[in-house]
Amino acid sequence: MLPFKFLDAYGKEDKDRFFGRERETAQLYNAVFAANLTLLYGGSGTGKTSLVNCGLANKFYPSDWLPIFIRREKNLNFSLQAAIARHLDGQQPSDFREWPLADQIQRLYLDHYRPVYLIFDQFEELFILGNREEQQSFYQSIAHLLRARLQAKVILIIREEWIAHLNEFEKVIPSLFDNRLRIERMNDLNIARVIRGMAGQAEDPEIRIEDPKTTITRIIDNLRDKHQRVDLTNLQVYMDRLYRTDLERQGGSEVRQVTFDPELVERVGRIDNVLGTFLEEQLMRLENQLDQQGVPSVKGLPLEILFTLVTEDGTKQPMGTAEIRESLPRNREIQPEQLQYCLNEFQRLRLLRALETSE
Template identity: 20%
Template sequence: MITTETLTHPFPGLRPFQEDESHLFFGREEQTDELMRRLKQHRFLAVVGTSGSGKSSLVRAGLLPSLYRGFMTQAGSRWQVAILRPGDRPIANLAAALSQTFADHSPLDDPDLHRMVTETTLRRGALGMVEVVQHNQMPTPTNLLVVVDQFEELFRFKQRAQGQDANPKFDNAAEETAAFVKLLLAAVQQEEVEIYVVITLRSDFLGDCAQFRDLPEAMNESQYLIPRMTREQKRRAIEGPVAVCQGKITPLLVNQLLNDVGDNPDQLPVLQHALMRTWEKWRSESDPHQAIDLQHYQAIGGMAQALSQHADEIYLGLPDDRARKIAEILFKALTEMGTDNRGIRRPTTLSQICAVAAAETQDVIAVVNAFRGPGKSFIMPPVGDALTGETVLDISHESLMRVWKELQKWVDQEAQSVQIYQRLADTARRFQAGTAPYLQDPELSIVKSWRNEIQPNEAWGKRYDPDFELAMQFLDESAISADKAERQRRRQRRWVLLVMGGATVFSSLVALFAVYQLQQAEFQRMRQYEVTAKLLTQTNPLEGLKNGIAAVGLGRSNFLKFPNLKQSDLVSEDILLQPSNQVLSKILRGHEASVGSVAFSPDGQSIVSGSSDQTVRLW
């Protein structure tokens, strides 16, 4: 009888298939056979494909089980397999993988000592891996397979090292990576022991292989570019695991899934995650005898939304803001925007995450477990593996960076923060060398705002540049220098305003004095005309009258020009009515209305006048 308890989980989600899940790995049988053929022929194999094409799953759940079953007939079925990722310590990581693989055959009982001896042997020369195999007492015939997963990490390590010349951690980066590649190539070229090497590599890093001598030639001889899965292969990858776990799925849903995934190989991890979520929805809500159908798939958001919605549910379901902040710091630390704007993984130890987040180990572990619990394969290692300070954490797949909207935002923010910090550290070094000044606005304000918002610590800073203390000290000194300069500018502005204020007052006084002088001059002219008019009244009445008219007119003009004058300051019009002036006056009568115009004859003997009574008279 079928019950939900007897049904296991057929889909791994975002993480790769593992060796013990080969019974769930469908649709890649032809590709697995081709890997076997090429590895048998060359002992070196580069499995190349786009992100999400299933490179790791093909090697782990396809190739390895076939080797264990003895399908490579000339080599037999006795295999020792060392799986590693190069990270930023490729030779040390190779030593750790080999010492773990040979743990049962080593003459040394102390695992740490065994690892140290192995690493020392590897660093001795290009045939170091051959020596390691010979020093360990393995039964013959035994084959050693070294699987270097995520080989592109080697290039990222080298790129970061080229920009970190002052960091002792990266002093010998070029030598480290070159020596690691030599170890791999020399191991497959010698004939003393049976060593095979398989690497998995993202195709967009294929051109970087030219950085290493002999690696392009080796890859040209034995490279497998993973082809797109056909529609029928993808159908088997959907229906096969369901059948193994005694479930059923409707043809309608299978066709919908095939249509949604399309031909893009990048969608394969997203398909696996959508299938995992759909299976969980079906198990939680339906009778086990009922087939998985379209409504279960639609309930989890479909291919387009399932992953992002699932990640959001976990993130928002964390107990408090502090836990959510730790999650943000965790994913920022595990991801990286490359120099070519490619989103890439950045495996980091648990202890480093704790230092960057300034959090206790148990608090970080609680957040990590929330994202790697059953049916939540967002972070590796998988649930069940104990976490220690030295455990390397990693996102399960790059597709998480492309599909989870919140993570996309975090990756962009981290890239901007790194850019600001690295520019600050570089400027600090140039200032120390005397080739750059202190920061000034607007850059100073931008960097200060960034520090106040991000609050970076030394553990975070040294992941990207070793001179964290120098950078922060330079920022503080720049702020002090800017404040000092601002205070100086304020003092200068106050002095300028004071001087300008004094100058304005002085100018106003000068203007007032000038007006006063003009007023006095005009007043004196008016009085001069008045005095002259009075003096000439008896001796020269006509000139006296002219001066009187001038005095009266000038007084009226001054009254309009200088508002401070009073009526009493003006010359009275009575001066024009002096008795002596009467002899100059003769009244001509005849017009019945006002006279508007008068003209004198050239000889001064006649006058013509015009009036508004419509008459003109000659006098």
């Protein structure tokens, strides 16, 4: 089993390989107890989602919290209602979705007797894709929920460049910025700790870092973007490429130990090339699987589907399968279930993020 997670965020089960964010995890844990609304923000690629999914999640016993993760999809208010409904025990009342948010949350709490945590990931999508009516409706619902003083907390996860768009939200909830936590980019020392920790988790074969100071320094240098920043999500892909490349270097059969050394890092090269190769590999794999399912003319089809879903900001554009099929060139034929398979794979591999970063 390969030891790295590609572009996916860390989850609760990844506790043993989540490194370098101990201080921020403790700060977030304290923040969510300080108030019922927490604003978590930072640059893209700083690991905000992983901090909640893995760091914060492992601070709780399962009986201490009921986490509900919400992404906007087509409308944040509808997605919130659907997420709550999925967590109800037993049959929900026929008019449940017409209830005020506070009443829905109270019903949910009585079902589980655990504090409810509404975690809004990639909250900036409300401003990238939403309209004023959707935004104002959401603001009022959250304000009403907070005034109700229930066993419920709200965590908003947002890219820091979208903070300025919260001014209308602040007018509804003046305390919006009172309990906030900014996730800074890791310095080189902490990134080196993460690299050592990730390598130390590999078991079969294990990973040895030769000439650690030079090797790790070159890895970090190859990860820097044009602004000299290191995206922690990209680190997973890069470490995987190092791992696979050394397996190939050793012949790939019955390798007992993988070695990361300066020569290997030089061979793998910069992250831009690695992400481009990763994207090509995953799209080719999808083409092969669609071909096996009988989809005609699959060459380039996954990439065309992917492009229909990308906004100018590099985020996922909410579109149904019918809308996507209509957006494809007329010579493309794909059945809804096969298209849904592609969408599930894009979601699993976070290929929208790979496409954005590789541009």
